[in-house]
Amino acid sequence: MFKNEIILKMKNYFADDQKRIDHALNVTNYAEKLIKHCNKEINEEVIIYAAILHDIGIHEAERKYNSTAGKYQELEGPPIAKKILNDFPITQKLISEICEIIAHHHSPGVINTINFKILYDADCLVNLPEEYNYKENKDKLDQIIDKLYLTECGSSLARKLFLGEQRK
Ligand SMILES: [Fe+2]
Structure with a gap:
């Protein structure tokens, strides 16, 4: 596993963009x-x-299209991710799966592998409290969680974090 090495590459790429x-x-x-x-x-x-690399296309999206919209990130991310991953002894099969996930990470339903679903849910766990005032809308949140998350472990962790429910 090259987790730490790839984190370092991601940090170097994003440079002073701490967010x-x-x-x-x-x-x-x-x-x-x-x-x-x-x-x-x-x-x-x-x-x-x-x-680690799912949003790596965001700077190119901003530079080329003046937009951080999901579709531009999906377009610009994979070639940058591929370049980073090619520096490691990772098979092309794995690299293309990773790039496919990055290319659709704002478009659920296109790729239906469990690997995709977990990445998608992890992104939603970070984004939901930023995009939604969950403390004031607990009833609605219940429905949102049901719709949004693609895995049972994702929705169960969301319920625990945002609704304070005990994890099953
Ligand atoms: Fe993200």
């Missing part, structure tokens, strides 16, 4: 938690590398 670095690290932490609670067959390396 993006923190986001990538938070998503990676949640991905690790979900991996621990997931009883399905997953590829930990794919999920962790995808988590």
Whole structure:
């Protein structure tokens, strides 16, 4: 596993953009938690590398299109991620799976692998409290959690974090 090495590459790439670095690290932490609670067959390396690099296209999206919209990040991320991952002895099969996940990480439903779903849910665990005032909307939040998360471990962790429910 080249987790620390790839984190270093991500930090170097984002340079003084501490907000993006923190986001990538938070998503990676949640991905690790979900991996621990997931009883399905997953590829930990794919999920962790995808988590570290999932938003790596955001600077190029801003530079080229003056936008951080998901579709531009999805477009710009994979070639940068591939370049970073090619510096490590990681198979092309894994690299293309990671790049596919990055290319669709704002578009649930296109890729339906458990590796994709865990990365997607980890991103939502970080984004939900930033995008939604969950303390004032607990009833609605219950429905949102049901709709948003793609894995049972994702929605159960969201319920624990945002609704204070005991984890099953
Ligand atoms: Fe993200």
